[in-house]
């Protein structure tokens with residue numbers, strides 16, 4: 001396993017290009033299962049999770065041609081409707097093949113994803129919704145076994161917002177008989193991106209981006225070409241990196257509209273932000289005011305930025321308050337940050353960060369994707385050397401982050417070893 005060694009503190013300056021969105025590329029790749037033919041997806045980030053989902057589609061019989069950042073997927077000859085545990089356990093979003101497979105083939109056998117570091121992350125809402133559309137679902141030996149004649153349109157009222165559940169049902173409904181209405185739908189930009197791709201295939205999806213999405217079923221879909229939206233969480237991560245290092249960074253190839261709440265919260269902390277077209281300029285202030293955020297479904301503050309904002313709180317002059325309302329165990333980065341001198345108190349879902357204290361380099365352990373990003377950010381402001389272990393977590397969701405940060409003036413190196 002590799003580790004990353006960060007020598008701090010650094011001050012970041014210069015330009016950085018943001019990659020395509022991981023959490024859009026994954027459902028888009030799964031959606032290609034709906035249309036036999038050659039689907040072409042541009043601006044695909046070169047990430048561990050993306051490789052995993054492409055490997056799964058290849059195992060199913062798809063022809064995958066990697067021309068990074070373009071991926072060509074031909075799903076004309078899918079002959080295996082089985083998503084094995086070995087792959088799904090490493091990349092939970094593989095559950096998103098379920099909707100397309102049931103819609104196109106009327107059956108599927110997909111491993112239950114199991115939990116992960118940040119929570120149990122059940123998929124009960126996905127399955128209940130598919131049953132409401134007429135699917136027959138059994139859980140056998142840790143696998144979801146689904147059979148269905150043609151799915152039927154239904155009104156699906158999600159009791160809580162679920163991004164993956166909304167995506168799975170949107171995809172399943174495109175080939176159903178009749179109309180499906182999803183109420184309390186997720187409103188993330190990735191949902192809109194998926195709807196645009198599906199409609200390019202000939203689907204009839206309306207209302208994506210709002211809380212009510214209507215899908216009129218059609219008989220078949222055709223191949224399409226699409227480009228992935230910019231990654232709003234990588235955008236937010238680099239915005240925090242610029243802010244905490246007192247830097248001056250121009251982020252390129254971004255969509256400012258997708259990070260409105262992140263921008264508002266950072267401006268309230270005193271960070272200088274200028275948006276123009278597909279760029280965002282971030283200047284770190286002398287004084288960072290305390291952070292006060294509650295993670296909520298989009299368009300509110302994203303849970304995937306919680307760990308990164310905690311590092312902003314370390315630099316803030318005063319006490320910051322962060323409440324994680326989406327996942328039940330998304331503070332795994334806190335004990336690691338405390339090893340670096342952070343003064344953080346957790347009380348249930350709320351973290352109090354007493355900022356302005358010295359942060360020193362230490363050896364720390366990554367536990368999940370966004371926790372690993374926060375440890376890397378902490379290394380940028382720490383005195384001395386920070387070693388971040390188990391950086392495979394980072395590789396799942398950030399494309400060339402070490403090279404990108406070093407191009408802005410950071411001092412980071414990746415070290416390979418079999419001992420950690």
Ligand code: EPZ
Nearest residue numbers: 023093121122123124125126161162163164304326327369
């Ligand atoms: C997506 O996960 C993202 N992943 C996550 O990003 C993100 O944190 C999450 O949405 C919330 O925004 C991808 O898009 C690949 P949910 P997803 O279904 O779809 C509960 C990252 O760092 N729930 O919106 O799995 C669930 O336990 C990752 O890039 C059920 O109870 O999230 C959670 O508490 C991490 N039953 C809440 O809902 C269900 O059937 C939100 O989950 C489904 C979800």
